[in-house]
Amino acid sequence: SVFDLPAFDDHEAVHIFNDEKTGMRAIIAIHSTHLGPAAGGCRYFQYADSEAALVDALRLSRGMSYKNALAGLPAGGGKAVLIKRNAFPKSEPILEALGSAINGLGGRYVTAEDVGMTDEDMTVISRRTRHVSGLPVAGDADAKKVGGNPGPWTAEGVFLGMRAAVRHRLGREGFKGIRVAVQGLGSVGRALAQKLAADGARLTVADIDEARAARLAGELRAQVVPPEEILAVEADVLAPCAMGAVLNEATIPDLNVQIIAGAANNQLQRPEDGERLKARDILYAPDYVVNAGGIINVMAEYLGDGDTDAVMARIVKIEDRVGEILARADSEGEATNLMADRMAREAIGRS
Ligand code: NAD
Incomplete structure (x- = not known):
């Protein structure tokens, strides 16, 4: 049942x-x-x-409950x-x-x-219901009107969440010289890679669409690897931006990074994979905390309670939120995914 x-x-x-x-x-x-x-x-x-x-x-x-609660929505x-x-x-x-x-x-x-x-x-x-969001923005009459593809907003949040993780683990401000491996160059991964490159990161990228990977690599002077190699690439940060469940019993032993921060939902196959990452001393920035930018934009559109500046002001808070979760997880000796879940349940009132 x-x-x-x-x-x-x-x-x-x-x-x-x-x-x-x-x-x-x-x-x-x-x-x-x-x-x-x-x-x-x-x-x-x-x-x-x-x-x-x-x-x-x-x-x-x-x-989504946990994501929305921790995003303060x-x-x-x-x-x-x-x-x-x-x-x-x-x-x-x-x-x-x-x-x-x-x-x-x-x-x-x-x-x-x-x-x-x-x-x-x-x-x-939307022909049948008004309880829908992520609709295209009509015309360009008001450039600050929210709506449309949430991918670029998600990328903004992932960038900030990753920056908090880099500060926490490497004690570095920004991405100059930081090596980031990006898996998946779709709507979020591509925008994220562009932001990272603009901030001085050294990128390795992969996509099952090889032409897409080659195009972006040319544009950003990134190194391309075949999709089956990206999870084991030696780098400072891995950003999973394709599908879920990529961090599991089989892949975690081969990871070659200190930090994981990416857009994909449900990156951990099982909650205990968070413990596995902790045991390998790999810092995991919880997926639903760093990838909340898209839903922040979607809800602003649905509720009509802010323009693009207001959306950005809400997304900016992801950086401190990730920093707080990582610090609390450290001080309580807990895996970061479990700490985020606990904080989300507290916010929902289900602790
Ligand atoms: P997308 O479909 O635009 O892009 C996904 C990309 O990953 C594609 O280019 C695809 O070819 C590539 N890909 C698929 N399998 C791969 C593999 N094994 N190795 C390498 N590349 C692979 O999706 P998106 O909107 O960019 O979302 C990416 C992830 O982020 C998804 O897991 C999604 O659920 C999550 N997410 C997206 C948003 C958003 O606003 N779009 C918000 C939160 C979470």
């Missing part, structure tokens, strides 16, 4: 949707609405089976997965049906982009 799944744990609700007419199948997991509407993006993905989709939605929605945590089905490729009717499903939740869940979804998809969803 759903209630027996370890991932269900302390969730408030799970909604399962099936629209026979369009073939839309989706799961919306609501971990918590304690601090506000459950906010978190929608992932479009082909899962091995429906249990895998459910577990993914559950894990991601708890992560008036939002709980939730996540949608739109199940990729070969017989029913993503289409406007499917997205509209998803919009109706979200609307039926009456604002308890707010969606935005995640893996496999675009701002155009959000526009289609």
Whole structure:
């Protein structure tokens, strides 16, 4: 039963949707609405089976609760997965049906982009519900209007969170001469690499899209390595910016860095991988703390409570927050991921 799944744990609700007419199948997991509407993006993905989709939605929605709480947002945590089905490729009717499903939740869940979804998809969803964000910014009448692809905002936060980790571990201000390995050069990884290069970092990059990696390497004078080598590259910092679960029993022994700080969600395959990193004396900047810039932007758009300057002022706080978590973890001898979880539960009122 759903209630027996370890991932269900302390969730408030799970909604399962099936629209026979369009073939839309989706799961919306609501971990918590304690601090506000459950906010978190929608992932479009082909899962091995429906249990895998459910577990993914559950894990991601708890992560959103923790992320939103530590980002100081008036939002709980939730996540949608739109199940990729070969017989029913993503289409406007499917997205509209998803919009109706979200609307039926009456604002308890707010969606935005995640893996496999675009701002155009959000526009289609918005035909059926207003509980959607990450919509394209129309025209350039007001350059400070928030909206659109959250990736560059996420990159801003990752840059600042990484800077806090570099200060904490290496006692250095900024990235001049710091060697950073970036895995994944998509919307976040690319913007992050550009910021790091501009600040004097020496970059090694990899992407399964080799042309993409080569283009960026040319632009930033970075070294490119094949995707299967990036996790073991010798550097000061590793920035996972592709998929989750890359830090695990198999990969951690081969890491060749002192710090990990990147954008990918759920970088640790299991919570105990945080202990494994600690045992190897590798400093882990918790993923959902450093990658909160995107949701900060998304919520400002949804709530209409700030322009791009206000968003940046909220993102800037990520640097001190990461510094505080790392310092508290040190003084209490706890793994940094567990310390962040504890602080998030305190913020949600579930400690
Ligand atoms: P994206 O899809 O734009 O980019 C991902 C990139 O990783 C692609 O270029 C892809 O080719 C590459 N990639 C995939 N597997 C790889 C592998 N094994 N080795 C090397 N490269 C690989 O995604 P994104 O929006 O940049 O997000 C990156 C990560 O950050 C995701 O895990 C996402 O969940 C997380 N995240 C993103 C945001 C955001 O605002 N976009 C916010 C929070 C967290």
